Every structure is written in structure tokens, then in C-alpha cells.
Amino acid sequence: xxxxxxxxxxxxxxxxxxxxxxxxxxxxxxxxxxxxxxxxxxxxxxxxxxxxxxxxxxxxxxxxxxxxxxxxxxxxxxxxxxxxxxxxxxxxxxxxxxxxxxxxxxxxxxxxxxxxxxxxxxxxxxxxxxxxxxxxxxxxxxxxxxxxxxxxxxxxxxxxxxxxxxxxxxxxxxxxxxxxxxxxxxxxxxxxxxxxxxxxxxxxxxxxxxxxxxxxxxxxxxxx
Numbered sequence: 001x002x003x004x005x006x007x008x009x010x011x012x013x014x015x016x017x018x019x020x021x022x023x024x025x026x027x028x029x030x031x032x033x034x035x036x037x038x039x040x041x042x043x044x045x046x047x048x049x050x051x052x053x054x055x056x057x058x059x060x061x062x063x064x065x066x067x068x069x070x071x072x073x074x075x076x077x078x079x080x081x082x083x084x085x086x087x088x089x090x091x092x093x094x095x096x097x098x099x100x101x102x103x104x105x106x107x108x109x110x111x112x113x114x115x116x117x118x119x120x121x122x123x124x125x126x127x128x129x130x131x132x133x134x135x136x137x138x139x140x141x142x143x144x145x146x147x148x149x150x151x152x153x154x155x156x157x158x159x160x161x162x163x164x165x166x167x168x169x170x171x172x173x174x175x176x177x178x179x180x181x182x183x184x185x186x187x188x189x190x191x192x193x194x195x196x197x198x199x200x201x202x203x204x205x206x207x208x209x210x211x212x213x214x215x216x217x218x219x220x221x222x223x224x
Contacts, residue, residue: 008193009068011056012178016159017073020179023206025197033059033072037085045083049074049110050123057114057121069193070114075178077130077154079105084154090144093155097143100154100165102134107154107176111184115191122187126180128171130158135165159207172217173209182217 008028010021021028033056039048057072064070077084079100087093109126143163149155156165158176166176174181181203185195200214 007065007068008188009060009064009070011060011070011072014073014178016177017179019206020174020177020181020203021071021184023181023197023202024185024195024199026193026195028071031060031063031070033057035059037074039083045076045078045081045106045108046110046125046127048083049076049108050112050125051110053110053112054114054121054123057112061114061116064116066117068116069188069191070116071184072112072114073109073179075107075109075153075176077105077107077156079103079154086151086153087149087155090150093144093149094140096155097135097140097149097165100132100156101140102132104129104131105154106130109175109178109180111180111187113184113187113191120191122190124180124183124187126172126175126183128169128173128175130169130171130176131167132165133167135163139163169209171213173207173211174203180217182211182214186218186220 008026010028010030011033013032035055037052052074053072057070060070084096087096107128107130112123114121148157148160158166172180181199185199204211
């Protein structure tokens with residue numbers, strides 16, 4: 001039986017995911033999953049992030065111990081039904097930022113947890129509408145010069161203190177950052193792993209964001 005003292009294994013090298021996961025007070029280690037993240041023909045954004053989250057969790061299984069619960073996650077920015085990945089160069093980052101400017105797009109984050117002891121694999125997907133402000137061309141160029149867009153899906157970081165690309169937030173802020181903490185808490189509870197701290201409250205305090213959806217997410221009946 002898994003207990004709240006089980007050690008989590010995060011299959012991600014993202015500092016944002018590490019920071020968010022720590023808010024639940026869980027014990028965890030990091031193992032980086034290296035795999036092909038190409039989208040398959042006909043694959044929807046939800047299917048894509050869910051598949052990659054599961055593949056990342058399975059990829060680190062050989063380095064896990066029997067008591068581990070592995071967490072995989074994948075985040076994609078979606079506009080007009082098209083997935084925008086990490087830009088390959090500055091020109092592509094510029095193009096993405098121009099395309100997103102002044103519009104609302106969606107951020108999909110898929111999460112998967114793999115209980116090593118039983119092989120049980122559970123999934124969830126968080127979808128958040130993100131309205132972007134009408135930032136200027138000069139702001140885009142300054143942001144590109146910072147280097148921050150190059151390792152971000154959609155070429156932006158929602159939490160960047162200088163660029164601040166988002167007009168407002170009405171959904172899961174943590175999901176846009178890469179790890180929807182309430183969705184994860186819900187999944188982990190299904191395998192007997194509970195937070196050792198108030199993850200929802202800590203998340204809102206860190207992000208300085210009074211989340212309007214956390215209670216509903218945590219209250220909702222879990223579905224596979």
C-alpha cells in the first residue's frame with residue numbers, strides 16, 4: 001500500500017515543475033526523461049500531451065525503486081488548433097510571439113503518475129485559456145534578447161517579471177507553468193499519496209494568484 005511518505009520521482013528537469021511540486025511538501029527526486037517529442041499525424045493536443053506525459057514517466061522507470069511514484073508532465077501552447085512547441089531559433093520565437101499577441105490561446109498540460117510497485121498508470125489533462133496582451137514589437141525584441149523564450153513552449157514564460165505577456169488569468173496558473181498542482185494532487189490521492197502541506201494554498205501564495213478553479217478541481221470526482 002502506497003503511503004503519504006512514498007518518494008516521488010519527477011521525470012522532468014524543469015525548474016518550474018520542481019518549484020511547484022515542492023509546494024505539496026512531498027519528498028521527491030529528479031530523473032530526466034529524454035525522448036522524441038514529435039507530434040504524431042492526427043494527434044490532438046490533449047492526446048499529445050497525455051501520451052508524452054506517460055512516455056516520460058515510463059522512460060525513467062529503469063532508474064526507479066519499487067516504492068517510487070513517477071510523475072511525468074508535458075505542456076503545449078495551442079493556437080488555432082496548432083501546437084506551438086519550443087522555438088528552434090530566434091526567428092521562430094519572434095513569429096510565435098507575433099502570432100499570440102492580443103489573442104486568447106490554450107495551454108494544455110498532461111500529467112501522468114506511474115506507481116512502480118503495481119505498474120498502475122493514471123492520467124489527467126489541464127486546459128487553460130490564456131489571453132495575451134497587445135505587447136509591442138519593441139517589447140518582443142527586448143524579450144528575445146533576454147534569451148528566456150528559447151526553452152519555452154510558445155516562446156514565452158507566463159511568470160517572466162519583465163515581459164509579463166498575459167493580460168489576465170482565469171484558470172489554472174500552475175498548469176500554464178507546467179504542473180497543474182491540484183490535478184496532480186487529485187491523481188496522487190488515488191494511489192494513496194496525500195500532500196504533506198496545503199498545496200493549493202501554497203501555490204496561490206507563491207504565484208500571488210487567488211485561483212478561481214482550485215476548489216472545484218480538488219472536489220471533482222476523479223476519472224481516468
